[in-house]
Amino acid sequence: MSDARFDKDAGIWTIAMRSAWYVFGIADDGAAIRHVHWGPAIGDSAAAGLAAYGDGANGLRQPSPGEHKRLWGMDAPDEYVPWGGLRYEEPSLKAEFADGTRNTECRYAGQRITREGDAVTVEVDLADARYGLTISLCYRAHDGFDVLERWVRVRNDGVAPVTLAQALSANWPLPRQDQDWQVRYLHGGWSAETQLTEAALPLGKFTLESRRGLTSLNYNPWFAAHAGASEDAGQVWSGALAWSGSWKLVFETTAAGPHAGKRTHVTGGWNDFDWSLRLAPGEETTTPVFAGLYSDAGFGGASREWHAWQRAHVLPRTEPRPVLYNSWEATSFAVTEAGQTRLAELAARIGAELFVVDDGWFKGRHNDQAGLGDWTVDPAKFPDGLQSLIARVRLLGMKFGLWVEPEMVNADSDLYRAHPDWVYHFRDRTRSERRNQLVLNLARDDVADWLYQTLHGLLGTYDIDFIKWDFNRPISEPGWPDAVGDNPERVWTQHVRNLYAIIDRLRDAHPAVEFEGCSSGGGRVDLGILSRVEQVWTSDNTDAWDRLAIQEGFSQAYPALAMMAWVTDSPNPLTSRELPLSFRFHSAMAGSLGVGGDLASWSEAELDEAAALVAAYKQVRRTVQLGTQYRLTPARGKLTAWQYLLGDEVVVLGWWAPRHYGEIPPPVRLTGLDPAQRYQTTDGTIYHGAALMNGGLRLVDEPAGADGHNGLYGFGSRMIRLSAVR
Numbered sequence: 216m217s218d219a220r221f222d223k224d225a226g227i228w229t230i231a232m233r234s235a236w237y238v239f240g241i242a243d244d245g246a247a248i249r250h251v252h253w254g255p256a257i258g259d260s261a262a263a264g265l266a267a268y269g270d271g272a273n274g275l276r277q278p279s280p281g282e283h284k285r286l287w288g289m290d291a292p293d294e295y296v297p298w299g300g301l302r303y304e305e306p307s308l309k310a311e312f313a314d315g316t317r318n319t320e321c322r323y324a325g326q327r328i329t330r331e332g333d334a335v336t337v338e339v340d341l342a343d344a345r346y347g348l349t350i351s352l353c354y355r356a357h358d359g360f361d362v363l364e365r366w367v368r369v370r371n372d373g374v375a376p377v378t379l380a381q382a383l384s385a386n387w388p389l390p391r392q393d394q395d396w397q398v399r400y401l402h403g404g405w406s407a408e409t410q411l412t413e414a415a416l417p418l419g420k421f422t423l424e425s426r427r428g429l430t431s432l433n434y435n436p437w438f439a440a441h442a443g444a445s446e447d448a449g450q451v452w453s454g455a456l457a458w459s460g461s462w463k464l465v466f467e468t469t470a471a472g473p474h475a476g477k478r479t480h481v482t483g484g485w486n487d488f489d490w491s492l493r494l495a496p497g498e499e500t501t502t503p504v505f506a507g508l509y510s511d512a513g514f515g516g517a518s519r520e521w522h523a524w525q526r527a528h529v530l531p532r533t534e535p536r537p538v539l540y541n542s543w544e545a546t547s548f549a550v551t552e553a554g555q556t557r558l559a560e561l562a563a564r565i566g567a568e569l570f571v572v573d574d575g576w577f578k579g580r581h582n583d584q585a586g587l588g589d590w591t592v593d594p595a596k597f598p599d600g601l602q603s604l605i606a607r608v609r610l611l612g613m614k615f616g617l618w619v620e621p622e623m624v625n626a627d628s629d630l631y632r633a634h635p636d637w638v639y640h641f642r643d644r645t646r647s648e649r650r651n652q653l654v655l656n657l658a659r660d661d662v663a664d665w666l667y668q669t670l671h672g673l674l675g676t677y678d679i680d681f682i683k684w685d686f687n688r689p690i691s692e693p694g695w696p697d698a699v700g701d702n703p704e705r706v707w708t709q710h711v712r713n714l715y716a717i718i719d720r721l722r723d724a725h726p727a728v729e730f731e732g733c734s735s736g737g738g739r740v741d742l743g744i745l746s747r748v749e750q751v752w753t754s755d756n757t758d759a760w761d762r763l764a765i766q767e768g769f770s771q772a773y774p775a776l777a778m779m780a781w782v783t784d785s786p787n788p789l790t791s792r793e794l795p796l797s798f799r800f801h802s803a804m805a806g807s808l809g810v811g812g813d814l815a816s817w818s819e820a821e822l823d824e825a826a827a828l829v830a831a832y833k834q835v836r837r838t839v840q841l842g843t844q845y846r847l848t849p850a851r852g853k854l855t856a857w858q859y860l861l862g863d864e865v866v867v868l869g870w871w872a873p874r875h876y877g878e879i880p881p882p883v884r885l886t887g888l889d890p891a892q893r894y895q896t897t898d899g900t901i902y903h904g905a906a907l908m909n910g911g912l913r914l915v916d917e918p919a920g921a922d923g924h925n926g927l928y929g930f931g932s933r934m935i936r937l938s939a940v941r
């Protein structure tokens with residue numbers, strides 16, 4: 216059980232999670248809240264010693280309360296950094312007061328510890344009494360996890376407006392050490408999302424950010440800092456932001472002089488670039504959650520903790536996902552009722568459970584130049600509306616889903632002709648188009664209302680089970696001419712708040728409807744959207760080999776349950792790579808399985824093989840989607856192997872590329888099994904747990920009778936399911 220306590224005499228808070236501890240306290244007689252410890256459980260007296268002396272040297276001697284106040288402030292970093300006074304590092308918050316004062320002077324002003332269900336929350340108030348500004352530092356830990364959620368609430372109880380020029384969610388001081396910090400992060404671009412990379416943190420600043428108004432394809436708001444951890448072992452400090460708009464993470468290392476050494480802190484939240492937020496008297500704002508996680512079990516342990524915590528406390532549902540079919544790669548914009556019906560029949564034949572009509576179903580949408588904004592069914596394509604297709608899909612035993620891109624508009628649309636002022640723009644400036652579209656100013660309440668009503672109407676008219684919600688371009692020219700003088704710079708955050716509010720309202724009004732988040736592939740993947748959608752579209756790149764690397768990156772932070780992966784045609788339409796059908800399936804089976812190929816062009820034999828593979832996936836999907844995931848080897852080496860474990864069930868997936876010199880990759884050692892237990896494959900072979908973990912499991916067969924499918928000389932893959940013999 217997570218526990219949070221406040222030692223009044225020492226002025227120290229301790230948040231004791233499953234195995235990690237987080238400690239901070241009051242310093243300088245209340246003029247500062249300082250960080251003490253984030254890492255393993257260290258015990259109260261060690262924590263008190265660290266708080267008092269900044270190192271363990273005197274940790275056995277309990278300092279008196281007076282000593283605390285005198286000593287510990289010298290060395291300990293600020294827990295949160297409201298700009299003002301002698302603070303020169305990246306601030307956490309910058310407030311500008313109506314009289315021209317631009318710094319804050321905060322003092323500790325009270326605290327609350329509350330328990331609700333399985334979560335304990337600590338709130339610590341810092342107040343700038345002169346202006347009535349209160350900054351509440353909030354912390355929440357759920358029982359059984361080492362994830363600490365942090366956020367901040369800023370309240371203006373003064374008599375004049377306060378403008379926030381920066382308001383980050385949290386500041387995470389990293390432990391001091393002599394070695395350089397390494398940071399792992401995810402970069403990418405369209406069709407190459409979530410590429411795992413690593414950099415040594417320099418003295419100075421290292422910033423990851425999005426200024427695009429969306430999470431972005433380029434960087435994901437997640438990191439894992441370490442100083443020599445591996446996949447299987449070592450200390451990792453990781454963080455992830457729950458925000459789907461512009462964000463930033465700043466890693467700052469300062470050489471603090473010969474006595475103090477160097478210090479690193481990570482701070483993040485809303486991107487302050489071009490942003491400000493005015494708080495009227497009586498108003499408050501709450502930043503998004505910036506979650507932090509300490510693990511001593513390496514990158515794999517950190518990922519597994521993120522996955523388990525997101526399944527338990529972020530994702531809206533934790534049931535295994537249906538096998539999905541999506542028509543986008545099959546038809547592009549050439550959507551017709553007959554074509555979709557044919558695809559639905561074939562999708563049902565191979566075992567799909569949810570049939571999704573992608574882009575191209577609505578009025579005037581024959582290509583990407585027109586139609587966005589006009590969310591009515593195109594009568595030329597569906598003369599009787601969507602009813603008959605939906606009825607057919609249901610008769611085939613599947614659920615029905617529909618693609619929308621609600622925050623966008625094409626200039627060639629009835630909506631834009633009626634409301635040219637509804638898009639972000641500056642007066643007398645170009646309205647830059649991307650994919651021929653403009654972004655609706657969702658910060659406007661009238662636009663947000665219209666959008667809610669439009670989607671609510673669509674869900675009310677048709678029997679829709681699933682919405683794929685896309686967002687295919689970043690925001691540009693973020694102007695709002697009608698709001699000039701009334702803080703139009705708030706659009707960066709207000710857009711996302713209204714987006715969240717619309718999805719929340721739709722979910723309330725249509726509780727059975729499920730959602731997929733999408734943004735030109737994986738451009739909007741973060742803890743914020745994941746608390747509102749069942750799954751996300753990982754990448755428009757459906758090349759099953761490229762996907763291994765994309766999925767490896769995705770899995771650092773996010774769970775297989777939410778990772779939608781389709782099997783598409785070969786050669787792949789994007790990369791032209793040819794891969795066996797089984798390889799394409801096995802790659803997609805590492806997450807939530809979908810099929811997105813042109814089934815009408817698949818042979819009978821391929822459809823039969825697909826049906827068998829879908830059936831096999833249904834046998835293992837609970838283990839894959841809800842189980843513990845181990846990346847046994849790095850992606851795209853000689854052999855990429857992942858393992859999933861849930862109770863008595865084990866699933867191993869392996870993939871390999873054409874090999875040199877006929878070399879056979881060695882068996883892969885499994886992990887997390889009961890060494891004394893025996894495990895049986897679906898073909899009856901029995902292995903000892905200890906043997907699987909020490910000798911390993913052979914995924915690639917000896918070179919006898921190789922065929923293309925087993926990929927002896929080409930690309931090959933394997934899925935092995937084992938069950939404990941009870």
Ligand code: GLA
Nearest residue numbers: 543573574733734735736755
């Ligand atoms: C984006 C999505 C695709 C597809 C198209 C439709 O690129 O990522 O999956 O929905 O839009 O236009």
